Amino acid sequence: AQSVTxxxxxxxxxxxxxxxxxxxxxxxxxPYLFWYVQSPGQGLQLxxxxxxxxxxxQGIKGFEAEFKRSQSSFNLRKPSxxxxxxxxxxxxxGARSGNTPLVFGKGTRLSxxx
Amino acid sequence: GAVVSQHPSWVICKSGTSVKIECRxxxxxxTTMFWYRQFPKQSLMLMATSNEGSKATYEQGVEKDKxxxxxxxxxxxxxxxxxxxxxxxxxxxxxARDLAQxxxxxxxxxxxxxx
Numbered sequence: 001a002q003s004v005t006x007x008x009x010x011x012x013x014x015x016x017x018x019x020x021x022x023x024x025x026x027x028x029x030x031p032y033l034f035w036y037v038q039s040p041g042q043g044l045q046l047x048x049x050x051x052x053x054x055x056x057x058q059g060i061k062g063f064e065a066e067f068k069r070s071q072s073s074f075n076l077r078k079p080s081x082x083x084x085x086x087x088x089x090x091x092x093x094g095a096r097s098g099n100t101p102l103v104f105g106k107g108t109r110l111s112x113x114x
Numbered sequence: 115g116a117v118v119s120q121h122p123s124w125v126i127c128k129s130g131t132s133v134k135i136e137c138r139x140x141x142x143x144x145t146t147m148f149w150y151r152q153f154p155k156q157s158l159m160l161m162a163t164s165n166e167g168s169k170a171t172y173e174q175g176v177e178k179d180k181x182x183x184x185x186x187x188x189x190x191x192x193x194x195x196x197x198x199x200x201x202x203x204x205x206x207x208x209x210a211r212d213l214a215q216x217x218x219x220x221x222x223x224x225x226x227x228x229x
Contacts (some may be wrong), residue, residue: 051216
């Protein structure tokens, strides 16, 4: 079965501290992996995606993620968090082609404190 | 990245009326669009997959006669909530798949409140 697990429901970090959001997936085929961010009352914005090649991918807003096939993980990282990063973060997995929708994790809510 | 718009961004309606929500891909063509519903502090719940020129595919438990989906062109899909009731109040988000980038892009969402 296809699934995405985000083990952390809520994380609080201090501004300027580093951040890692965990994501594990289960997918039958070669996965396409995504991280989206959602601010309150807004839609989802694509942060980054992994299809193939270099397992460390860079995204917008200073985020990066590393694909580890052996661990079925695609963790999101940022070296120094800003207060504006407070939001809900969703990891998703999908197929390369066709009209198959993405499978989403339940999300991790990030709070940033001064 | 590609841009997806939704209209309206929020709507308040009386119980029993119908509400139409539009989803447009602004700078790419989307043969496939998706409609999601999101409850407060929860993840997205896929309602249906909308394919241009054909009938939508609904997820289990979603009433197709209540949530009418039309995907008449490569840049527009509409969701009509028919005979809306207070329990239909929610945040509805559409997504369009950009084939060239093999990526789903999301609209800003529509907040529906049924009184």
